[in-house]
Amino acid sequence: MARMGALRLIQGVREGRSLSDQSGSLARLPVAEQARAARLAAETLRHQGRADVVIDSFVTRKPAPQIADVLRLAVVEMLELGAPAHGVVGAAVDLTRTLGARGQAAAGMVNAVLRKAGAYPGWADLAPQPLPEWLRPALVEAYGDPVMTAIEAAHQRGAPLDLTPKPGAAPVPGADVLPTGSWRLTGPAQVTALPGFEAGDWWVQDAAAALPARLLAPAAGEVIADLCAAPGGKTLQLAASGARVTAVDINEQRLRRVTENLARCGLTARLVAADALTWQPDEPLDAILLDAPCSATGTIRRHPDLPFIRDGHGIDELIALQAALLDHALSILRPGGRLVFATCSLIPDEGEVQIDEALARHPGLTVERPDLPGIDPAWITEEGGLRLRPDFWADRGGMDGFYMARLRKPI
Numbered sequence: 001m002a003r004m005g006a007l008r009l010i011q012g013v014r015e016g017r018s019l020s021d022q023s024g025s026l027a028r029l030p031v032a033e034q035a036r037a038a039r040l041a042a043e044t045l046r047h048q049g050r051a052d053v054v055i056d057s058f059v060t061r062k063p064a065p066q067i068a069d070v071l072r073l074a075v076v077e078m079l080e081l082g083a084p085a086h087g088v089v090g091a092a093v094d095l096t097r098t099l100g101a102r103g104q105a106a107a108g109m110v111n112a113v114l115r116k117a118g119a120y121p122g123w124a125d126l127a128p129q130p131l132p133e134w135l136r137p138a139l140v141e142a143y144g145d146p147v148m149t150a151i152e153a154a155h156q157r158g159a160p161l162d163l164t165p166k167p168g169a170a171p172v173p174g175a176d177v178l179p180t181g182s183w184r185l186t187g188p189a190q191v192t193a194l195p196g197f198e199a200g201d202w203w204v205q206d207a208a209a210a211l212p213a214r215l216l217a218p219a220a221g222e223v224i225a226d227l228c229a230a231p232g233g234k235t236l237q238l239a240a241s242g243a244r245v246t247a248v249d250i251n252e253q254r255l256r257r258v259t260e261n262l263a264r265c266g267l268t269a270r271l272v273a274a275d276a277l278t279w280q281p282d283e284p285l286d287a288i289l290l291d292a293p294c295s296a297t298g299t300i301r302r303h304p305d306l307p308f309i310r311d312g313h314g315i316d317e318l319i320a321l322q323a324a325l326l327d328h329a330l331s332i333l334r335p336g337g338r339l340v341f342a343t344c345s346l347i348p349d350e351g352e353v354q355i356d357e358a359l360a361r362h363p364g365l366t367v368e369r370p371d372l373p374g375i376d377p378a379w380i381t382e383e384g385g386l387r388l389r390p391d392f393w394a395d396r397g398g399m400d401g402f403y404m405a406r407l408r409k410p411i
Ligand SMILES: C[S@@+](CC[C@H](N)C(=O)[O-])C[C@H]1O[C@@H](n2cnc3c(N)ncnc32)[C@H](O)[C@@H]1O
Pocket: 227, 228, 229, 230, 231, 232, 233, 234, 235, 248, 249, 250, 251, 254, 274, 275, 276, 277, 291, 292, 293, 294, 344
């Protein structure tokens, strides 16, 4: 059941739908099978490049796309997830037979290929899934080949579960406390069953994603706007500081998740469904957090489907939107106020370049160098921002790619 669900999810990705958008399609499966299907699909996409090397070494002709996905699923289940070959091969043959006449005809080939693939000797040494052509060259240009290879290796390792604690909350048993203050769980965990979930002592948020709000350094009583706020990880951090927070997002449905998260954690913020390009506050803002919409290329280790469902289109429009959001945010910030600009992107045009260009457009605007506990000074960029990459903290489980900078508006 889970394998069929996983195959359907992968086919959805081939048609351009993200795994998270398709989660409802598994609703008819028991909960445990839904989780298994989602994990199988994600891991198959994460290791697709390596699976193809194995499959190619045993086939004489390229299999049809659906059959290729059945083979990839089985190869990843055996070689990466350690499932016993006999069960996987039998299930893959059965799955193939459900795929119409083409499946009936391919069942023998699938059986023969997978019997050999299960004993493939060099899986661990195969190069990780490369990033697609719409993204890789820009990142090689920005960071160089060795870093690109390290980023791809980090994507292959996936991501641990990071939690942001409410101030004073007791650590979840078994969690490591990271140098920047987040908690990290490396083993399998069901979020809603963890101690402190019901009480709202913490929320799920990658350690890198927790840093923009820390960089803003909110203080109790300050008037702060969180622009582009949903689903609200950063809103929760700002609200937990005692600041008076207005969370603005254009997407009403996503804002509902902010409401739920605030309620669970016993925190308050004013929520506004509005376009942050035109929204006007009713009182002067001491600080703004602008977590702008972006390519999300820093989150590939959590979303291995992203390289497959995107093709690079729309990034120029996002870059223009980020600049416009930044200009409007600066216009509504009080003189002397501070603004953190952040994107979960690895592309410098969505980070370092945005800040360089904003400084050129806004005379008197300055960047304040990050002074956060736990960050490595090597992560600070020339213009004074913070560049985070998935290959950082490799021995601790990595972090999402992110860029952030704290700006100070002149008085
Ligand atoms: C990167 S996500 C924000 C993540 C969020 N800050 C958090 O920490 O959970 C970007 C958000 O920007 C919102 N968005 C996109 N364009 C917007 C606009 N013009 N005005 C307000 N929100 C916008 C999207 O709906 C999305 O929720």
